Amino acid sequence: MDLSESADDEAFRAEIRGWLEEHLTGEWAALRGLGGPGKDHEAIEERLAWNRHLAAHGWTGIGWPEEHGGRGLSLWQQVIFHEEYARADAPARVNHLGEELLGPTLMAFGTPEQQQRFLPRILAVEELWAQGYSEPGAGSDLANVQTKARLDGDQWVLDGQKVWTSNAHFSQWLFVLARSEPGSERHHGLSFLLVPIDQEGVEVRPIEQLTGGSEFNEVFLTGARTPADHVVGEPGDGWRVAMALLGFERGVSVLGQVVGFARELRTVVDLATSNGAIQDAVLRDRLAGLRAELEVMRWQALRGLSGDGADGAAGPSVFKLVWASWHQRLGEVAMDVRGLDGLVAAGAPYVLDDLQRLFLFSRADTIYGGSDEVQRTILAERVLGLPREPKGTAQR
The missing domain is CATH 2.40.110.10 (Butyryl-CoA Dehydrogenase, subunit A, domain 2)
Known part of the structure; x- marks a missing residue:
């Protein structure tokens, strides 16, 4: 598995990084860090305008084939885009379900008429x-x-x-x-x-x-x-189409997700350093463990995307199991670092800070997008070859 970047890839990374530095200024600067899991209610109209700004400059559908209006970028260049977008702390996009899930599904299963009707509007962020x-x-x-x-x-x-x-x-x-x-x-x-x-x-x-x-x-x-x-x-x-769509759900954007996790971990470490919690040897060990696991998670995700990992649904299922558990433990460590202050809302009547929101929302990580039980069943049946659970007991 060769994960080194070519000269073209390095140039593309510089291009997207420079574009984001240039454009996440002025009216857009205030959108940094807004949106995402547990925060999708934030600045919806403003993030929609930003998403359309991305579209106007060719930054939607970057992995879509050119015949469908995309840029046809390589898998690694898509990874680069998502990593740089996350590193820039750019606002969460509002068009994910259309661009990353339905669009590829229509390309694979839709009629020419459906593709002509819906794909251009997804790319332009005209329909959500x-x-x-x-x-x-x-x-x-x-x-x-x-x-x-x-x-x-x-x-x-x-x-x-x-x-x-x-x-x-x-x-x-x-x-x-x-x-x-x-x-x-x-x-x-x-x-x-x-x-x-x-x-x-x-x-x-x-x-x-x-x-x-x-x-x-x-x-x-x-x-x-x-x-x-x-x-x-x-x-x-419809089952075949629906399952294909779920396969698109865990694509190259997971690498951007890992970058976001790294930012959250840095925030917790910085707080532990400033308030003295880092002096607790047990807590320090937990933070170090989370950092090491995150690095392994990134390399495993890259391995899976390169085709060098487990086949079929196994790679995405393993990754979902790992990141969901990891993220929950990060939320728990964050509250331990906060101490008793973490039990009090940041403001009235119910204003939460980012770490409180991280802890509360991460409780759902092991449920949404396919519960841990479902992921383990997939791995047991499709990788280990174990018999299917009796009808009426399997949670599929």
Whole structure:
């Protein structure tokens, strides 16, 4: 595995670093560090404007093929972009679900008409997307989806409820996994549909979180409609499309995630140094362990992206297990460094600082995006070759 950078890669790193230094100034400077997990409620309109500024300068869809409007950059150059973006503390982008998940899915499974209709608007950040997967009874057990979809003439009609739907309150579209074949069970009879949110049959209710924000939502579909040709792939083949999309979820952006983790760790170490907590030998050892694990995590992620790691779903599953546990432990160490002060809100009525928000939001890391139990099941069955769990007990 050769992870050295070529002269072209080094030039590209200098290019994106210079561009960010030049543009994250003036009106944009105040956006540094805003958004992201537990903070997606921050400066939505301003971050949307920034995201469109990126698009206008060719910094969206950088890995998309040129025939779909992207830049067709190499995998390593995409890694460089995400690392430099994170190092610059640039604001979290609001277009992640459309650009990183739905876009590649449409390229792989969509019709030419769907690609022409949706891809340019995703690239230009003109339309934002939310993910309609989880339901009250189908979170990690996604194959238990009960939202119904039926054809009525030239339209699909949907009835059901989705939950933990990130950013649905400011998105225009929802990609939905729904049961379109009556009587079907588990992975069979599901369809992947593209549904407009701004219609009478869609109600979005924000869910207030411990962090004080409401980036997650409940979405109620009551006779919601979408054109018949807004099904991606064949009707009834939605599971295959949905799983492919989840494969795109853990791509090159994970390297930017690691850079963000490193910044959070530095913040905790700096606080421990300034308030004297670093003198505690046990706490100092925990911080050193987190630093070493983070470095291993980065190299393992690079190994997986290079194709030199575990095959199929194994690489992403291992990485999700590792970073979720690591991030939770960082939040716990952060609170130990804060001491009793960490139990008091930074301001009234409920203003949290970054470390308090880190601790509270990281409690969900081992659940969202595929719970630890699901990741271990994937590894057991697909890597170790263990028998599948009996029907009715597996959490898939």
